[in-house]
Amino acid sequence: MIGALLWAAAALAAPDDAMLDLRQPGNVVTALQRAGYKGELKLNKGGEPYIQSNANGEPFTIEFYECDGLKDCKSFQFNAWYKKELVFSPEITNEWNAKKRFLKVAVDSDGDMLQFMDATVVGGMSQAQFAELLDWYQAMDGAFTKFLQEKRDAAKAKPAKQ
Numbered sequence: 001m002i003g004a005l006l007w008a009a010a011a012l013a014a015p016d017d018a019m020l021d022l023r024q025p026g027n028v029v030t031a032l033q034r035a036g037y038k039g040e041l042k043l044n045k046g047g048e049p050y051i052q053s054n055a056n057g058e059p060f061t062i063e064f065y066e067c068d069g070l071k072d073c074k075s076f077q078f079n080a081w082y083k084k085e086l087v088f089s090p091e092i093t094n095e096w097n098a099k100k101r102f103l104k105v106a107v108d109s110d111g112d113m114l115q116f117m118d119a120t121v122v123g124g125m126s127q128a129q130f131a132e133l134l135d136w137y138q139a140m141d142g143a144f145t146k147f148l149q150e151k152r153d154a155a156k157a158k159p160a161k162q
Contacts, residue, residue, distance in 0.1 A: 016131070019124035023072050025049040025064055032062075035131045049073075055138045056145060075120045078103075078137045084111035087151045096147060103140035115144060 022028050025041055029051055032039035039062075040052045049070050051062040058080060066074035082088070093105045093113075103117045117137055119125075125133075 016128040017126050019126055020130065022076070022121040022125050022130065023074065025051065025067075025070065025073065028062060028076065031127060031130045032134070034127055035134050037134065043070075055134075056142050058141070058145070060137075060141070074122050075118060077119070078115075078117040080115040080141065082113035082115070082148070085113075085152070087148070087155045088113045092151055096144065100140065100143075102136055103144060105144065113148075115141070 020027055020031055022031060029039040029041050032051065032053055037053050037055070042050055042052055044050055044063075047070075048067065049064050053060055053062065060078055060080040062076050063079055064073040064076045088107050088111055090107060093107055096105050103115060105116075106114050108114055117140065119133055
């Protein structure tokens with residue numbers, strides 16, 4: 001227990017240019033917390049690790065891919081989900097995806113909107129790089145929220161079809 005606390009303290013005190021092993025989901029939680037975010041490591045129904053957090057007042061998850069059990073993951077993906085709305089359509093997703101490079105969106109078979117941004121962690125990443133990745137996600141998430149609100153407002157402004 002003391003060893004784990006010392007390791008956590010050392011990880012939190014690591015300089016921003018130190019390489020982090022973000023293949024380990026627990027290290028991603030620590031990096032999130034160092035960047036000022038909350039992060040809770042959980043397991044999905046399949047026993048795979050993911051992290052629950054928030055950006056811009058909305059929940060998001062970080063899901064891990066190509067893991068060796070619960071560790072040594074090769075990549076992760078930021079995800080957010082929006083319950084089905086009438087404005088969600090392939091046209092809206094195509095409009096967003098054609099103009100935005102990092103954060104992509106899709107409408108699933110239930111009509112829900114999914115938002116995702118991938119990152120590879122093979123070779124390591126510094127705390128500064130991870131913080132920059134988080135900043136990109138938060139900025140793009142905020143831009144997507146604004147984009148959706150503009151689409152909602154435009155849909156409300158259209159006269160009803162007779």
